[in-house]
Amino acid sequence: MKHRDKEMGRSTLGIGALSERSGVNIETIRYYERIGIMPEPPRTAGGQRVYDAGHLGRLVFIRRSRELGFSLDEIRTLLHLADGGDYSCGQVHEMTLAHIADIRRKIADLRRMERVLREMAANCAGGEMPECPILEALSA
Amino acid sequence: MKHRDKEMGRSTLGIGALSERSGVNIETIRYYERIGIMPEPPRTAGGQRVYDAGHLGRLVFIRRSRELGFSLDEIRTLLHLADGGDYSCGQVHEMTLAHIADIRRKIADLRRMERVLREMAANCAGGEMPECPILEALSA
DNA sequence: CTTGAAGCTGTAGCCGCTACAGCTCCCACC
DNA sequence: GGTGGGAGCTGTAGCGGCTACAGCTTCAAG
Incomplete structure (x- = not known):
């Protein structure tokens, strides 16, 4: 046992x-x-x-x-609302919507990054040439 | 001056x-x-x-x-390749592709989060009721 | 009762900065 | 030439969200 x-x-x-x-x-x-x-x-x-x-x-x-x-801070708030028992479901709903907006911003940022990187990579054959268009693009 | x-x-x-x-x-x-x-x-x-x-x-x-x-570590490698002068453009290209894959994974993760949150939020009228479907969903 | 796994506390490290405190230096203006 | 004040210096600590130790103590099976 x-x-x-x-x-x-x-x-x-x-x-x-x-x-x-x-x-x-x-x-x-x-x-x-x-x-x-x-x-x-x-x-x-x-x-x-x-x-x-x-x-x-x-x-x-x-x-x-x-x-x-x-975040742990957001979770702390959620738990506090739940603990108190006196939370309005509306507050939780609101936090969730704000968090969704946050996530959307992050996705948009990452998509922009991806696009730029794809463009750079497309210009780069990846051969053995000494000048690399990716490095060029980054220092310009 | x-x-x-x-x-x-x-x-x-x-x-x-x-x-x-x-x-x-x-x-x-x-x-x-x-x-x-x-x-x-x-x-x-x-x-x-x-x-x-x-x-x-x-x-x-x-x-x-x-x-x-x-990351600063990736940048360190890129700089090292550029500094050495003996980099193959191929290595840079490869790192870039790996990084793109990384970003895609992050985007996929965030999209999943967003979907789940949207579903939870949709089930939540946001009123004053004491039981909040979002909190329920998270502790289940 | 022995033994070895599980748990304990406290501290330090990770990344990529940022923010101080408490100095010293530089240089434009008078 | 003096001086005032902005710019720069070093070193340290903090952020979030853990993770990884070292060096103990406790627990429970056999």
Whole structure:
């Protein structure tokens, strides 16, 4: 039996199990606690962290939000809204729309980069000649 | 007369003028020197850096490469190829293509994010209801 | 009871800057 | 020739979001 709870009652998790189930690195979990977006969990007599399903949910929330490109600061706000219970769904909706606009800007930037690079690469045969049109283009 | 060269002979630049003409922050120029992608320039008797047109060209090269999303490490390689003079244009071409592939991956990632966020936002009226479908979706 | 994995704290490093503090230097003007 | 003040100097610390250690302690299976 590897679990500390003997499969009875609500399951509790060590940090390793939490990491595995949430998909978040152990070091990162402790980091999240340090910066205050994960709560300080109870500890065993010996000082080891003990988590429950609530912690797991919160951590998954954070991971999925990160995957969608929210900053930890934005996530902190989202969590705060959720924690308070008194959030208006409208605020969350608004943040999401703002974030979508952000992402669109980034995509536009990257597309511009790609176009310029494609043009440069197209002018460059890639042979052995000493003057490279790509380098020329960049220093001009 | 603000310039130190009296408009005769090749013009030399202080770090401030170099910054202005290259579009690169003064602090950043010194940083580039520290990490070795800009050479240590000659100094005045008093210890101030003195630049010339060559430095300006190199710095513009770096800035434009950064704008196109190359990392300083990639730029270091590009500069090394250019410095050696013995680069094959093919290597530059290859790096550029790899970088384009990188950018495409990033664009694809961002598009996925945007799609997911749009779907979540669409399910969210944004009203005052206590349960927010966006938050639900993220913790599930 | 032993042993080895898991967990603990605290610190330093990554990238690409940016921002200071607390100096020194340069040079235009009087 | 003096002086005032802007420009430049070095060195260090901070940002975000982790990651990687070193050097311990604790836990649980056998």
